[in-house]
Amino acid sequence: MDPALFDELQTTLKQAGPEPAIDRLCTTLRERKDYSNLFYALLLKKRHQLGVSPVPTGPAQDLPGDTHAAYEDAIRDAGRLVGQLYLDEGNIPQAWVYYRMLGEPGPVADALDKVKPGEGDDVQQMVEIAYHHGVNPKRGFDLILERFGICSAITTASGHESPHGPAVREYCTKRLVQALYKELAERLKADIVRREGKAPDTDSVRELIAGHDYLFEDEFYHIDVSHLGAVTQMSIHLPPGEELDKARELCAYGSRLSPRFQYPGEPPFENQYKDYAVYLAALAGEDVEKGVAYFRDKADNADPDEAGTRPAEVLVNLLLRLNRPAEALAVARKHLADADPRMITCPGVTELCQRAGDYKSLAEVAREQGDPVHFMAGLLAAQ
Numbered sequence: 553m554d555p556a557l558f559d560e561l562q563t564t565l566k567q568a569g570p571e572p573a574i575d576r577l578c579t580t581l582r583e584r585k586d587y588s589n590l591f592y593a594l595l596l597k598k599r600h601q602l603g604v605s606p607v608p609t610g611p612a613q614d615l616p617g618d619t620h621a622a623y624e625d626a627i628r629d630a631g632r633l634v635g636q637l638y639l640d641e642g643n644i645p646q647a648w649v650y651y652r653m654l655g656e657p658g659p660v661a662d663a664l665d666k667v668k669p670g671e672g673d674d675v676q677q678m679v680e681i682a683y684h685h686g687v688n689p690k691r692g693f694d695l696i697l698e699r700f701g702i703c704s705a706i707t708t709a710s711g712h713e714s715p716h717g718p719a720v721r722e723y724c725t726k727r728l729v730q731a732l733y734k735e736l737a738e739r740l741k742a743d744i745v746r747r748e749g750k751a752p753d754t755d756s757v758r759e760l761i762a763g764h765d766y767l768f769e770d771e772f773y774h775i776d777v778s779h780l781g782a783v784t785q786m787s788i789h790l791p792p793g794e795e796l797d798k799a800r801e802l803c804a805y806g807s808r809l810s811p812r813f814q815y816p817g818e819p820p821f822e823n824q825y826k827d828y829a830v831y832l833a834a835l836a837g838e839d840v841e842k843g844v845a846y847f848r849d850k851a852d853n854a855d856p857d858e859a860g861t862r863p864a865e866v867l868v869n870l871l872l873r874l875n876r877p878a879e880a881l882a883v884a885r886k887h888l889a890d891a892d893p894r895m896i897t898c899p900g901v902t903e904l905c906q907r908a909g910d911y912k913s914l915a916e917v918a919r920e921q922g923d924p925v926h927f928m929a930g931l932l933a934a935q
Contacts, residue, residue, distance in 0.1 A: 561573055578590060578594060585637075590630075590634055590637075591650070594626065594630035595630055598630075602615070604616065632651075635648075635649075636659065639660070639663050644664065644667065644678055648685075648687070657687045660681065661688040661691075664688040678692070679692050679696055682695065683695075686715060689720045690720060693724045693727060694727065696708055697731055702732060702735070705731070709724040721789060722789060728783050729790070730795065733757060733798040736780075737756070740757065740774055741755075744760065747766065757798075757801040757805055771812060773809055773810075777813045777815070781815060783802065784806060784824065787832060788828065788831055788832070788835075790832075792835060800829060803832065806825035809825075820847060820854070831866075835873055840874065844867075844870065847863065847870055848867055850863045850866075862897070864887035864888055865888070866898075867880075867883050868898040878910065880907075881905060881907075881908045884901045885901060888900070889917065902914060911929075911933035912930065914926060914930035914933070914934075
Protein backbone atom coordinates (compact mmCIF):
# COMPACT_ATOMS: atom_id res chain seq x y z
CA MET A 553 0.00 0.00 0.00
CA ASP A 554 1.28 3.45 -0.97
CA PRO A 555 2.44 5.23 2.24
CA ALA A 556 1.02 8.48 0.83
CA LEU A 557 -2.48 7.06 1.22
CA PHE A 558 -2.14 7.00 4.98
CA ASP A 559 -1.14 10.67 5.00
CA GLU A 560 -4.01 11.51 2.68
CA LEU A 561 -6.54 9.72 4.87
CA GLN A 562 -5.24 11.45 7.98
CA THR A 563 -5.41 14.87 6.27
CA THR A 564 -8.94 14.22 4.99
CA LEU A 565 -10.09 13.17 8.45
CA LYS A 566 -8.62 16.31 9.99
CA GLN A 567 -9.92 18.74 7.36
CA ALA A 568 -13.25 17.20 6.26
CA GLY A 569 -14.27 14.82 9.03
CA PRO A 570 -14.86 11.06 9.43
CA GLU A 571 -17.43 10.48 6.67
CA PRO A 572 -15.33 11.86 3.78
CA ALA A 573 -12.24 10.11 5.13
CA ILE A 574 -14.04 6.74 5.26
CA ASP A 575 -15.51 7.32 1.80
CA ARG A 576 -12.03 8.09 0.50
CA LEU A 577 -10.74 4.86 2.05
CA CYS A 578 -13.50 2.80 0.41
CA THR A 579 -13.01 4.46 -2.97
CA THR A 580 -9.26 3.91 -2.92
CA LEU A 581 -9.56 0.26 -1.91
CA ARG A 582 -12.07 -0.36 -4.68
CA GLU A 583 -9.90 1.40 -7.28
CA ARG A 584 -6.90 -0.67 -6.22
CA LYS A 585 -8.99 -3.84 -6.23
CA ASP A 586 -8.20 -4.55 -2.61
CA TYR A 587 -11.60 -6.09 -2.13
CA SER A 588 -10.83 -7.98 1.05
CA ASN A 589 -10.00 -4.75 2.89
CA LEU A 590 -12.91 -3.02 1.15
CA PHE A 591 -15.29 -5.42 2.88
CA TYR A 592 -14.01 -4.42 6.30
CA ALA A 593 -13.90 -0.75 5.34
CA LEU A 594 -17.59 -0.89 4.46
CA LEU A 595 -18.32 -2.41 7.85
CA LEU A 596 -16.20 0.31 9.47
CA LYS A 597 -18.37 2.87 7.68
CA LYS A 598 -21.54 1.29 9.03
CA ARG A 599 -20.17 1.07 12.58
CA HIS A 600 -19.39 4.78 12.45
CA GLN A 601 -22.90 5.56 11.18
CA LEU A 602 -24.39 3.51 14.02
CA GLY A 603 -22.32 5.33 16.60
CA VAL A 604 -20.55 2.26 17.92
CA SER A 605 -16.83 1.63 18.30
CA PRO A 606 -15.07 1.64 14.92
CA VAL A 607 -12.79 -1.10 16.21
CA PRO A 608 -14.53 -4.50 16.34
CA THR A 609 -13.53 -5.95 19.69
CA GLY A 610 -16.00 -8.84 19.71
CA PRO A 611 -18.73 -10.56 17.71
CA ALA A 612 -21.50 -8.49 16.11
CA GLN A 613 -23.92 -9.81 18.76
CA ASP A 614 -22.06 -7.71 21.33
CA LEU A 615 -23.29 -4.49 19.68
CA PRO A 616 -26.31 -2.73 21.18
CA GLY A 617 -29.50 -4.58 20.40
CA ASP A 618 -31.05 -1.77 18.39
CA THR A 619 -28.12 -1.88 15.90
CA HIS A 620 -28.19 -5.59 15.12
CA ALA A 621 -30.57 -5.52 12.16
CA ALA A 622 -28.86 -2.58 10.47
CA TYR A 623 -25.38 -4.04 10.98
CA GLU A 624 -26.43 -7.46 9.68
CA ASP A 625 -27.85 -5.76 6.59
CA ALA A 626 -24.54 -3.96 6.15
CA ILE A 627 -22.66 -7.26 6.33
CA ARG A 628 -24.90 -8.76 3.65
CA ASP A 629 -24.61 -5.69 1.42
CA ALA A 630 -20.82 -5.56 1.78
CA GLY A 631 -20.50 -9.30 1.17
CA ARG A 632 -22.63 -9.13 -1.98
CA LEU A 633 -20.72 -6.13 -3.30
CA VAL A 634 -17.30 -7.63 -2.70
CA GLY A 635 -18.39 -11.06 -3.91
CA GLN A 636 -19.65 -9.56 -7.15
CA LEU A 637 -16.46 -7.54 -7.60
CA TYR A 638 -14.47 -10.75 -7.33
CA LEU A 639 -16.81 -12.44 -9.83
CA ASP A 640 -16.33 -9.52 -12.21
CA GLU A 641 -12.59 -10.19 -11.96
CA GLY A 642 -13.16 -13.89 -12.67
CA ASN A 643 -11.99 -14.87 -9.18
CA ILE A 644 -14.60 -17.45 -8.26
CA PRO A 645 -12.77 -18.90 -5.21
CA GLN A 646 -12.50 -15.49 -3.53
CA ALA A 647 -16.09 -14.62 -4.42
CA TRP A 648 -17.23 -17.88 -2.80
CA VAL A 649 -15.67 -16.81 0.51
CA TYR A 650 -18.30 -14.06 0.77
CA TYR A 651 -21.29 -15.76 -0.82
CA ARG A 652 -20.68 -18.83 1.32
CA MET A 653 -20.66 -16.62 4.41
CA LEU A 654 -24.02 -15.21 3.31
CA GLY A 655 -25.47 -18.60 2.38
CA GLU A 656 -26.15 -17.34 -1.14
CA PRO A 657 -24.57 -19.74 -3.68
CA GLY A 658 -26.66 -18.56 -6.65
CA PRO A 659 -24.27 -15.96 -8.13
CA VAL A 660 -21.32 -18.34 -7.86
CA ALA A 661 -23.34 -21.16 -9.44
CA ASP A 662 -24.18 -18.88 -12.37
CA ALA A 663 -20.54 -17.81 -12.72
CA LEU A 664 -19.43 -21.45 -12.78
CA ASP A 665 -21.82 -22.13 -15.66
CA LYS A 666 -20.20 -19.35 -17.68
CA VAL A 667 -16.53 -19.84 -16.85
CA LYS A 668 -14.29 -21.37 -19.50
CA PRO A 669 -10.91 -22.19 -17.93
CA GLY A 670 -7.86 -21.98 -20.14
CA GLU A 671 -5.78 -25.03 -20.83
CA GLY A 672 -3.18 -24.09 -18.24
CA ASP A 673 -5.60 -22.81 -15.59
CA ASP A 674 -5.82 -24.63 -12.28
CA VAL A 675 -9.45 -25.72 -11.87
CA GLN A 676 -9.07 -27.66 -8.62
CA GLN A 677 -10.60 -24.90 -6.48
CA MET A 678 -13.51 -24.52 -8.88
CA VAL A 679 -14.10 -28.27 -8.77
CA GLU A 680 -14.02 -28.16 -4.96
CA ILE A 681 -16.59 -25.35 -4.88
CA ALA A 682 -18.81 -26.61 -7.68
CA TYR A 683 -18.94 -30.33 -6.92
CA HIS A 684 -17.76 -30.99 -3.39
CA HIS A 685 -19.42 -27.90 -1.87
CA GLY A 686 -22.50 -28.57 -3.98
CA VAL A 687 -22.69 -25.07 -5.49
CA ASN A 688 -23.07 -26.36 -9.05
CA PRO A 689 -22.34 -30.11 -8.99
CA LYS A 690 -23.18 -30.72 -12.65
CA ARG A 691 -20.70 -28.09 -13.80
CA GLY A 692 -18.19 -29.39 -11.28
CA PHE A 693 -18.51 -32.87 -12.73
CA ASP A 694 -18.03 -31.49 -16.24
CA LEU A 695 -14.80 -29.86 -15.11
CA ILE A 696 -13.59 -33.13 -13.58
CA LEU A 697 -14.37 -35.04 -16.77
CA GLU A 698 -12.89 -32.41 -19.09
CA ARG A 699 -9.73 -31.68 -17.12
CA PHE A 700 -8.94 -34.87 -15.20
CA GLY A 701 -10.42 -37.51 -17.49
CA ILE A 702 -12.81 -40.46 -17.33
CA CYS A 703 -10.94 -42.31 -14.59
CA SER A 704 -11.23 -39.45 -12.09
CA ALA A 705 -14.81 -38.80 -13.13
CA ILE A 706 -15.77 -42.44 -12.52
CA THR A 707 -14.11 -42.38 -9.11
CA THR A 708 -16.03 -39.22 -8.22
CA ALA A 709 -19.41 -40.38 -9.48
CA SER A 710 -19.25 -43.93 -8.15
CA GLY A 711 -18.73 -42.98 -4.52
CA HIS A 712 -20.98 -44.97 -2.22
CA GLU A 713 -22.39 -41.83 -0.61
CA SER A 714 -23.31 -39.40 -3.38
CA PRO A 715 -24.03 -36.06 -1.68
CA HIS A 716 -26.12 -34.59 -4.48
CA GLY A 717 -29.11 -36.85 -5.02
CA PRO A 718 -30.55 -38.83 -7.95
CA ALA A 719 -30.75 -35.96 -10.47
CA VAL A 720 -27.02 -35.23 -10.26
CA ARG A 721 -26.16 -38.94 -10.25
CA GLU A 722 -28.19 -39.36 -13.43
CA TYR A 723 -26.45 -36.37 -15.03
CA CYS A 724 -23.01 -37.71 -14.15
CA THR A 725 -23.84 -41.16 -15.48
CA LYS A 726 -25.12 -39.71 -18.74
CA ARG A 727 -21.96 -37.67 -19.18
CA LEU A 728 -19.80 -40.72 -18.52
CA VAL A 729 -21.73 -42.84 -21.00
CA GLN A 730 -21.44 -40.09 -23.61
CA ALA A 731 -17.70 -39.65 -23.05
CA LEU A 732 -16.85 -43.36 -23.03
CA TYR A 733 -19.07 -44.07 -26.03
CA LYS A 734 -17.45 -41.25 -28.03
CA GLU A 735 -13.97 -42.48 -27.13
CA LEU A 736 -14.84 -46.05 -28.11
CA ALA A 737 -16.45 -45.06 -31.42
CA GLU A 738 -13.44 -42.94 -32.38
CA ARG A 739 -10.99 -45.74 -31.62
CA LEU A 740 -13.06 -48.37 -33.43
CA LYS A 741 -13.20 -46.17 -36.52
CA ALA A 742 -9.46 -45.55 -36.35
CA ASP A 743 -8.82 -49.29 -36.12
CA ILE A 744 -11.07 -49.97 -39.11
CA VAL A 745 -9.35 -47.24 -41.14
CA ARG A 746 -5.97 -48.73 -40.28
CA ARG A 747 -7.08 -52.13 -41.51
CA GLU A 748 -9.37 -51.22 -44.40
CA GLY A 749 -8.08 -47.81 -45.49
CA LYS A 750 -11.38 -45.94 -45.15
CA ALA A 751 -13.72 -44.86 -42.39
CA PRO A 752 -17.22 -46.33 -42.08
CA ASP A 753 -20.06 -43.82 -42.52
CA THR A 754 -21.38 -44.30 -38.98
CA ASP A 755 -20.60 -43.33 -35.40
CA SER A 756 -22.66 -46.19 -33.94
CA VAL A 757 -20.66 -48.62 -31.84
CA ARG A 758 -23.10 -51.42 -32.63
CA GLU A 759 -22.74 -50.80 -36.38
CA LEU A 760 -18.97 -50.41 -36.17
CA ILE A 761 -18.45 -53.80 -34.54
CA ALA A 762 -20.98 -55.60 -36.78
CA GLY A 763 -19.15 -57.66 -39.37
CA HIS A 764 -15.73 -56.66 -38.06
CA ASP A 765 -14.74 -59.65 -35.99
CA TYR A 766 -11.09 -58.79 -36.47
CA LEU A 767 -11.55 -55.90 -34.02
CA PHE A 768 -11.48 -58.48 -31.22
CA GLU A 769 -8.71 -60.73 -32.50
CA ASP A 770 -5.68 -61.45 -30.32
CA GLU A 771 -7.59 -60.33 -27.21
CA PHE A 772 -7.55 -56.74 -28.44
CA TYR A 773 -9.58 -54.02 -26.71
CA HIS A 774 -10.02 -50.34 -27.55
CA ILE A 775 -10.78 -48.68 -24.21
CA ASP A 776 -9.86 -49.30 -20.60
CA VAL A 777 -11.93 -52.34 -19.66
CA SER A 778 -12.21 -51.23 -16.03
CA HIS A 779 -13.81 -47.98 -17.26
CA LEU A 780 -16.18 -49.98 -19.45
CA GLY A 781 -17.25 -52.18 -16.54
CA ALA A 782 -17.73 -49.28 -14.14
CA VAL A 783 -19.80 -47.17 -16.53
CA THR A 784 -21.92 -50.15 -17.51
CA GLN A 785 -22.62 -50.84 -13.85
CA MET A 786 -23.67 -47.24 -13.23
CA SER A 787 -25.96 -47.20 -16.27
CA ILE A 788 -28.72 -49.19 -14.52
CA HIS A 789 -29.88 -45.90 -13.00
CA LEU A 790 -30.46 -44.25 -16.39
CA PRO A 791 -33.94 -43.43 -17.69
CA PRO A 792 -34.96 -44.56 -21.18
CA GLY A 793 -33.32 -42.41 -23.84
CA GLU A 794 -30.17 -41.80 -25.83
CA GLU A 795 -27.69 -42.58 -23.05
CA LEU A 796 -29.46 -45.80 -22.07
CA ASP A 797 -29.30 -46.93 -25.69
CA LYS A 798 -25.59 -46.10 -25.81
CA ALA A 799 -25.03 -48.04 -22.58
CA ARG A 800 -26.62 -51.05 -24.25
CA GLU A 801 -24.18 -50.69 -27.13
CA LEU A 802 -21.32 -50.56 -24.64
CA CYS A 803 -22.61 -53.87 -23.29
CA ALA A 804 -22.69 -55.26 -26.82
CA TYR A 805 -19.05 -54.29 -27.24
CA GLY A 806 -18.07 -55.70 -23.85
CA SER A 807 -19.73 -59.03 -24.62
CA ARG A 808 -17.41 -59.41 -27.64
CA LEU A 809 -14.21 -58.99 -25.66
CA SER A 810 -11.96 -61.88 -24.79
CA PRO A 811 -13.28 -63.77 -21.73
CA ARG A 812 -10.06 -62.73 -20.02
CA PHE A 813 -11.33 -59.14 -19.99
CA GLN A 814 -14.93 -59.87 -19.07
CA TYR A 815 -14.38 -59.70 -15.37
CA PRO A 816 -17.03 -61.41 -13.22
CA GLY A 817 -19.43 -59.07 -11.46
CA GLU A 818 -21.39 -59.27 -8.23
CA PRO A 819 -24.69 -61.21 -8.22
CA PRO A 820 -27.03 -60.93 -10.02
CA PHE A 821 -24.65 -59.48 -12.64
CA GLU A 822 -22.10 -62.29 -12.60
CA ASN A 823 -21.80 -62.28 -16.39
CA GLN A 824 -21.80 -58.54 -16.34
CA TYR A 825 -22.23 -57.51 -19.98
CA LYS A 826 -24.86 -60.16 -20.69
CA ASP A 827 -26.73 -59.51 -17.44
CA TYR A 828 -26.60 -55.71 -17.69
CA ALA A 829 -27.75 -55.95 -21.31
CA VAL A 830 -30.88 -57.83 -20.20
CA TYR A 831 -31.58 -55.30 -17.44
CA LEU A 832 -31.07 -52.27 -19.69
CA ALA A 833 -33.23 -53.78 -22.42
CA ALA A 834 -36.10 -54.12 -19.96
CA LEU A 835 -35.66 -50.50 -18.89
CA ALA A 836 -35.75 -49.50 -22.55
CA GLY A 837 -39.07 -51.32 -22.99
CA GLU A 838 -37.68 -54.25 -24.99
CA ASP A 839 -38.20 -57.86 -23.94
CA VAL A 840 -39.58 -56.62 -20.63
CA GLU A 841 -41.19 -59.88 -19.53
CA LYS A 842 -38.09 -61.80 -20.52
CA GLY A 843 -35.99 -59.43 -18.43
CA VAL A 844 -38.27 -59.67 -15.39
CA ALA A 845 -38.31 -63.48 -15.63
CA TYR A 846 -34.52 -63.52 -16.00
CA PHE A 847 -33.93 -61.60 -12.79
CA ARG A 848 -36.78 -63.32 -10.96
CA ASP A 849 -35.04 -66.63 -11.62
CA LYS A 850 -31.81 -65.19 -10.23
CA ALA A 851 -33.58 -63.96 -7.10
CA ASP A 852 -35.39 -67.27 -6.54
CA ASN A 853 -32.26 -69.38 -7.00
CA ALA A 854 -29.60 -67.20 -5.39
CA ASP A 855 -27.35 -68.73 -2.77
CA PRO A 856 -27.92 -66.60 0.35
CA ASP A 857 -24.41 -67.28 1.58
CA GLU A 858 -22.82 -66.01 -1.64
CA ALA A 859 -25.27 -63.43 -2.99
CA GLY A 860 -27.12 -62.32 0.11
CA THR A 861 -30.33 -60.49 -0.78
CA ARG A 862 -28.79 -58.47 -3.64
CA PRO A 863 -30.55 -60.37 -6.50
CA ALA A 864 -33.93 -59.75 -4.87
CA GLU A 865 -33.09 -56.08 -4.33
CA VAL A 866 -32.19 -55.70 -8.00
CA LEU A 867 -35.47 -57.32 -9.04
CA VAL A 868 -37.46 -55.05 -6.73
CA ASN A 869 -35.77 -51.97 -8.18
CA LEU A 870 -36.38 -53.20 -11.73
CA LEU A 871 -40.08 -53.75 -11.03
CA LEU A 872 -40.37 -50.30 -9.50
CA ARG A 873 -38.67 -48.77 -12.54
CA LEU A 874 -41.27 -50.58 -14.66
CA ASN A 875 -44.05 -49.12 -12.48
CA ARG A 876 -45.07 -52.49 -11.06
CA PRO A 877 -45.09 -51.80 -7.29
CA ALA A 878 -47.45 -54.65 -6.39
CA GLU A 879 -45.08 -57.19 -7.92
CA ALA A 880 -42.15 -55.50 -6.22
CA LEU A 881 -43.94 -55.85 -2.90
CA ALA A 882 -44.56 -59.55 -3.51
CA VAL A 883 -40.85 -60.10 -4.23
CA ALA A 884 -39.86 -58.17 -1.12
CA ARG A 885 -42.25 -60.12 1.09
CA LYS A 886 -40.81 -63.34 -0.25
CA HIS A 887 -37.11 -62.47 -0.05
CA LEU A 888 -36.65 -59.36 2.10
CA ALA A 889 -39.14 -59.70 4.94
CA ASP A 890 -36.36 -59.97 7.52
CA ALA A 891 -33.96 -57.53 5.86
CA ASP A 892 -32.97 -54.31 7.61
CA PRO A 893 -34.30 -51.49 5.36
CA ARG A 894 -31.20 -49.45 6.18
CA MET A 895 -28.91 -52.14 4.76
CA ILE A 896 -30.53 -52.82 1.37
CA THR A 897 -30.44 -50.96 -1.93
CA CYS A 898 -34.18 -50.98 -2.56
CA PRO A 899 -37.16 -49.76 -0.53
CA GLY A 900 -38.10 -51.98 2.39
CA VAL A 901 -41.33 -53.92 2.73
CA THR A 902 -43.09 -51.19 4.72
CA GLU A 903 -42.35 -48.52 2.11
CA LEU A 904 -43.34 -50.87 -0.68
CA CYS A 905 -46.69 -51.50 0.99
CA GLN A 906 -47.29 -47.78 0.97
CA ARG A 907 -46.19 -47.41 -2.66
CA ALA A 908 -48.50 -50.21 -3.70
CA GLY A 909 -51.35 -48.87 -1.55
CA ASP A 910 -51.60 -52.34 0.00
CA TYR A 911 -52.24 -51.50 3.63
CA LYS A 912 -53.63 -54.93 4.41
CA SER A 913 -50.21 -56.33 3.59
CA LEU A 914 -48.64 -53.60 5.70
CA ALA A 915 -50.62 -54.81 8.70
CA GLU A 916 -49.72 -58.44 7.97
CA VAL A 917 -46.04 -57.68 7.65
CA ALA A 918 -46.09 -55.59 10.82
CA ARG A 919 -47.71 -58.49 12.73
CA GLU A 920 -45.02 -60.87 11.39
CA GLN A 921 -42.29 -58.42 12.45
CA GLY A 922 -43.79 -57.75 15.88
CA ASP A 923 -44.34 -54.07 15.05
CA PRO A 924 -47.59 -52.92 16.74
CA VAL A 925 -47.32 -49.31 15.51
CA HIS A 926 -47.22 -50.17 11.81
CA PHE A 927 -49.78 -52.91 12.45
CA MET A 928 -52.26 -50.35 13.75
CA ALA A 929 -51.33 -47.87 11.02
CA GLY A 930 -51.99 -50.53 8.38
CA LEU A 931 -55.36 -51.45 9.87
CA LEU A 932 -56.42 -47.81 9.99
CA ALA A 933 -55.20 -47.03 6.47
CA ALA A 934 -56.97 -50.12 5.08
CA GLN A 935 -60.36 -49.03 6.41
